[in-house]
Amino acid sequence: MREGSRVVIVGGGPGGYEAALVARQLGAQVQVVERQGMGGSAVLTDVVPSKTLIATAEWMTLTEQAGELGIGAEGDEEAGALRADMDVVDRRVMRLAEKQSRDIRNRLEREGIEIIAGTGRIGADIDAGANRRIFVETADGGQEELSAQIVLVATGATPRVLPTAEPDGERILTWAQMYNLTDIPEHLVVIGSGVTGAEFAGAYNALGADVTLISSRDRVLPGEDENAAELIEGVFTRRGMQVLSRSRAAGVRRVGDGVEVELTDGRVVAGSHCLVAVGGVPNTAGLGLEEAGVHLKASGHIEVDRVSRTRAPRVYAAGDCTGVLPLASVAAMQGRIAMWHSLGDAVAPLDLSSVAANIFTAPEIATIGVTQKAIEAGEVDGAITRLPLARNPRAKMLGIKEGFIKLFSDRSTGTVLGGVVVAPRASELIYPITIAVAQRLTVDQLANVFTIYPSLTGSIAEAARTLHRA
Secondary structure (H helix, E strand, O other): OOOOOEEEEEOOOHHHHHHHHHHHHOOOEEEEEEOOOOOHHHHHOOHHHHHHHHHHHHHHHOOOOOOOOOOOOOOOOOOOOOOOOHHHHHHHHHHHHHHHHHHHHHHHHHOOOEEEEEEEEEEEEEOOOOOEEEEEEEOOOOEEEEEEOEEEEOOOEEEOOOOOOOOOOOOEEOHHHHHHOOOOOOEEEEEOOOHHHHHHHHHHHHHOOEEEEEOOOOOOOOOOOHHHHHHHHHHHHHOOOEEEOOOOEEEEEEEOOEEEEEEOOOOEEEEOEEEEOOOEEEOOOOOOOOOOOOOEOOOOOEOOOOOOEOOOOOEEEOOHHHOOOOOHHHHHHHHHHHHHHHOOOOOOOOOHHHOEEEEOOOOEEEEEEOOHHHHHOOOOOEEEEEEEHHHOHHHHHHOOOOOEEEEEEEOOOOEEEEEEEEEOOHHHHOHHHHHHHHOOOEHHHHHOOOOOOOOOOHHHHHHHHHOOOO
């Protein structure tokens, strides 16, 4: 099923637009239904804007070692200090997000893909021609009916809202509303110490806000590598952030020009703004999924297999609405796999063991493959090595004192099983380790590749050498 096949994709985020490009490449007629704008929330309110904001904040942290490197302000030090103009920052953030959305739309239209602005709902039945119907409520209030042999649902997720912390878009905010700010918050209280909470807390702290991070767990980033999370929490506190561990928010209320966050133990944290970052909710309601035979989990996520199939014939799903792994890269791969599979191309099922992830704190945390926790629990027979970046010559030149590179290998074969990088630009440094994991290279093969001297990647080769089996 290729040439002339009809595909309708509901949702234009990474899972949707990447799937559309693959389907068109394979000769299908493709229509994409998107209500928000091409790129979806990933481009317009989540990944692109948040990482643009964080990139701006990163410039503020680069000055920490300025004195040691012999750099200082000329004359009045205060006059030479870096400051962030949030009005300018947020305008740039949203301008880049909108440009990225336009670029995606233009690319799809050049490929002959039709984009329909609106909200789609899947019909319950398959007609005599083996087609699914999709009912679209267009952005201008009209109605349109589409027909397709293959349907992909890629509707993403939205921020979870607590009934005791209703966002008002001014002082109590979700992550999608943070770009409404025109001034740096005087005191930002962040509820949630997962990836989103930690990234925003670190960014606004670097931009000059007082930040209190409320974590219900023993430490920030509870699902991440323990050494990496401990290092980041240490960096946060060193930079003046207050981290309240083992604390749970009971509610948030607006008080004049500020907020009060009440904790379950009775304490109250006062601030100027509050960011509620407690996860996301899949956008699966009102799409006709269950009536069409799609199985939803108790969380509302769509159940899919490793080639993105749902339980309903001819219906696939990709991205955050599936709950597989909330990463744009995984959404995109799920979408591509769905089209390769449904249109009869060669395809390999989704392999989460080779997915690299990154947390955009300063320094960043990048991970791939097997975890140290799994090795220490005896689930994997692996060897572990860890090298601090501070001993790397290039790191010394750059004034980098915090961070490390960690590698995991199979004890019997020496195959690279995973790794952790904590460093500036860890998202770039993890790539050679990701290749090693995906291609099942051994530590000796990784170690024997030339690296630049001096370079941070030299520590990756050095870590691999320490795992050599004689």
